[in-house]
Amino acid sequence: QKEVEQNSGPLSVPEGAIASLNCTYSDRGSQSFFWYRQYSGKSPELIMFIYSNGDKEDGRFTAQLNKASQYVSLLIRDSQPSDSATYLCAASRNNAGNMLTFGGGTRLMVKP
């Protein structure tokens, strides 16, 4: 059973719109959550992380965490064509290995 789930997409939004990416996790021991962006053929780059319930904003990006619902989301405001990529959600238990468990990713397409 996969521990982190994402809709594979593609999610298509027009330029300037808000893109909403969602992620659920099954391991209640997960404590930290990360959003990575991955362009085709490239390695993942960290966008932001969150570990407290509520919202966390960084520029055009807002991460939301609801531990009771085991739900994480990423909002991208004023979406640009350069935001077109696959977005990976990851969870960590903050244990000795501090490993990240990744979802399958959501492909986002921002159309001009």
Added chain:
Amino acid sequence: SQTIHQWPATLVQPVGSPLSLECTVEGTSNPNLYWYRQAAGRGLQLLFYSVGIGQISSEVPQNLSASRPQDRQFILSSKKLLLSDSGFYLCAWSLGLPNTEAFFGQGTRLTVV
């Protein structure tokens, strides 16, 4: 600043041949090190992680092995490659502290033919 180097960027190997992928980290000490594999259009699967020299934990039983001969060096190996070993291999490091992210190398695209 910290940097991670992974090579080669691409590799084409015949079935049954050996494999050695190397990853090194600069600018930090005693990092946690990870090997992930990503199949085409899929998420990242953790293969191995290491919290120190000589300490390797395997997450998935497979045709691969890992070693950490030095603090900032992580090696992924195979004695005989299978077709199913094809994929995008990513090395990553983290500080190993709570609420800290992992940073990825550029990746190695391995095609077994």
